[in-house]
Amino acid sequence: MPPQEPAPAANGAAPAPAPAAAAAAAGGKRRKRGRWAAAAGVGALLVALLAVAVSSRSFPAASSSSRGGDCGCPGTRKYTGMVEDCCCDYETVDAINEEVLHPILQELVTLPFFRYFKVKLWCDCPFWPDDGMCRLRDCSVCECPENEFPEPFKKPYSGLSPDSMICQEGKPQATVDRTLDAKVFKGWIETDNPWTYDDETDNAEMTYVNLQLNPERYTGYTGDSARRIWDSVYKENCPKYPSEEMCQEKKALYKLISGLHSSISVHIAYDYLLDESANLWGHNLPLLYDRVLKYPERVQNLYFTYLFVLRAVTKAADYLEQAEYNTGNPEEDLKTQSLVKQLLYNPKLRSACPLPFDEAKLWQGENGPELKQEIQKQFRNISAIMDCVGCEKCRLWGKLQVLGLGTALKILFSVDGENHLNQSLQLQRNEVIALVNLLNRLSESVNFVHEKGPSIEDVIKQQSSSTVKPVFPI
Numbered sequence: 001m002p003p004q005e006p007a008p009a010a011n012g013a014a015p016a017p018a019p020a021a022a023a024a025a026a027g028g029k030r031r032k033r034g035r036w037a038a039a040a041g042v043g044a045l046l047v048a049l050l051a052v053a054v055s056s057r058s059f060p061a062a063s064s065s066s067r068g069g070d071c072g073c074p075g076t077r078k079y080t081g082m083v084e085d086c087c088c089d090y091e092t093v094d095a096i097n098e099e100v101l102h103p104i105l106q107e108l109v110t111l112p113f114f115r116y117f118k119v120k121l122w123c124d125c126p127f128w129p130d131d132g133m134c135r136l137r138d139c140s141v142c143e144c145p146e147n148e149f150p151e152p153f154k155k156p157y158s159g160l161s162p163d164s165m166i167c168q169e170g171k172p173q174a175t176v177d178r179t180l181d182a183k184v185f186k187g188w189i190e191t192d193n194p195w196t197y198d199d200e201t202d203n204a205e206m207t208y209v210n211l212q213l214n215p216e217r218y219t220g221y222t223g224d225s226a227r228r229i230w231d232s233v234y235k236e237n238c239p240k241y242p243s244e245e246m247c248q249e250k251k252a253l254y255k256l257i258s259g260l261h262s263s264i265s266v267h268i269a270y271d272y273l274l275d276e277s278a279n280l281w282g283h284n285l286p287l288l289y290d291r292v293l294k295y296p297e298r299v300q301n302l303y304f305t306y307l308f309v310l311r312a313v314t315k316a317a318d319y320l321e322q323a324e325y326n327t328g329n330p331e332e333d334l335k336t337q338s339l340v341k342q343l344l345y346n347p348k349l350r351s352a353c354p355l356p357f358d359e360a361k362l363w364q365g366e367n368g369p370e371l372k373q374e375i376q377k378q379f380r381n382i383s384a385i386m387d388c389v390g391c392e393k394c395r396l397w398g399k400l401q402v403l404g405l406g407t408a409l410k411i412l413f414s415v416d417g418e419n420h421l422n423q424s425l426q427l428q429r430n431e432v433i434a435l436v437n438l439l440n441r442l443s444e445s446v447n448f449v450h451e452k453g454p455s456i457e458d459v460i461k462q463q464s465s466s467t468v469k470p471v472f473p474i
């Protein structure tokens, strides 16, 4: 079902501040194979200096007293209590994210297994002509040369290694019973995800991208093209704004999309081109406020999405623990395995937030199965719309994160409950890469919102009590 033409947005956020100068037009060249340096060393240093200067000039560091309000009294957090429809509160999410998940994820995504993503970047939009509106070279994706990505990634997984037969010395009775292992260890097979549109089978159009070289950040993709994508995505999940009568399941899908949208906006604000002529990158706090913080619902949906994806990861713990993280770099692969275990079985996480989201509450009504089919179809359409994103780098991250969400939905809703999970769950390598990278992106967003939110709100409060319009120092 193709999405319809977009309607005007009902609650438009303020547009982003215009960059200082016109950019070299590199947008709209979807098939271009450019390789761009992420940021020059000097530029990065300036960005860091500016970021520190900006935050110390007008935004006090997020300390317990600044979070407590003007008088320094504790306990005036804006977001408190249970995250709606989840089983974990804001305070706990912030604490476990900061102490446990964020550090583990940050390291995990730099390792070879998680840094290469297989993607078809130049797919044609099935709904309307490509109208790439990207103005910056940062819109282009830097792809990996053939010899860079891990050798084992080039071959499909083909069962247990020949070594395991040699070691049995031909005696079948000496064979360790691998029934459980064989069931749990699915390897990295080609398997369909009913929640996503892409044909996941390997083919010549797929290319590997080093995600570390292609950070999600400001690209200059904006205007009608970007607006049309978001409007179409929300329209798939009609009506755009959830109402009281909307069933829980549709509300959950809306919140997942809105939470992802918030996270993308947070990343744009986190890594923004402040001065194009000087190639100066840094935080754009007014943008963070205008697009996300000003709308509490968007912050709530970000936390919801984070907990939803976290639940999927922990639910698939047994599977993920035993999966193969082989990239041909023994040292780094061992580290990957160890970090995955730390992520899945962290005692602090398990005791503070044992069930981040309770998926068993969904699809309980008498028309549950039909509803699931309907929502699955809607999500597949959303996944297809990602091929229409007119900026290569945005498309890369859009596709990765929608696949990550589709993988979370598959883990939570495409198997028959907890007990049978290991028997029927099959994930592709790319799905696992997408899932973990999505969780990392959400974790970064939660971290940044938690860190900057209270001080930005303080500035807004102080400035709005005077007659002067709030002024941000960027």
Ligand SMILES: Cc1cc2nc3c(=O)[nH]c(=O)nc-3n(C[C@H](O)[C@H](O)[C@H](O)COP(=O)(O)OP(=O)(O)OC[C@H]3O[C@@H](n4cnc5c(N)ncnc54)[C@H](O)[C@@H]3O)c2cc1C
Pocket: 009, 010, 011, 012, 013, 014, 015, 016, 216, 217, 218, 219, 220, 221, 222, 223, 226, 227, 229, 230, 257, 258, 259, 261, 262, 263, 264, 265, 268, 291, 298, 386, 389, 393, 394, 395, 397, 398
């Ligand atoms: C898949 C995808 C990936 C993108 N990735 C990047 C990127 O990496 N870098 C980059 O610079 N740009 C990216 N963009 C563009 C970016 O998201 C914005 O569309 C663009 O910056 C213009 O912003 P805007 O202020 O017009 O509002 P938009 O973010 O385009 O929002 C459009 C409308 O949606 C509603 N809305 C906004 N946020 C939410 C929310 N959280 N929940 C519910 N409703 C909401 C509001 O009504 C708003 O007016 C991407 C766009 C898409 C579709």
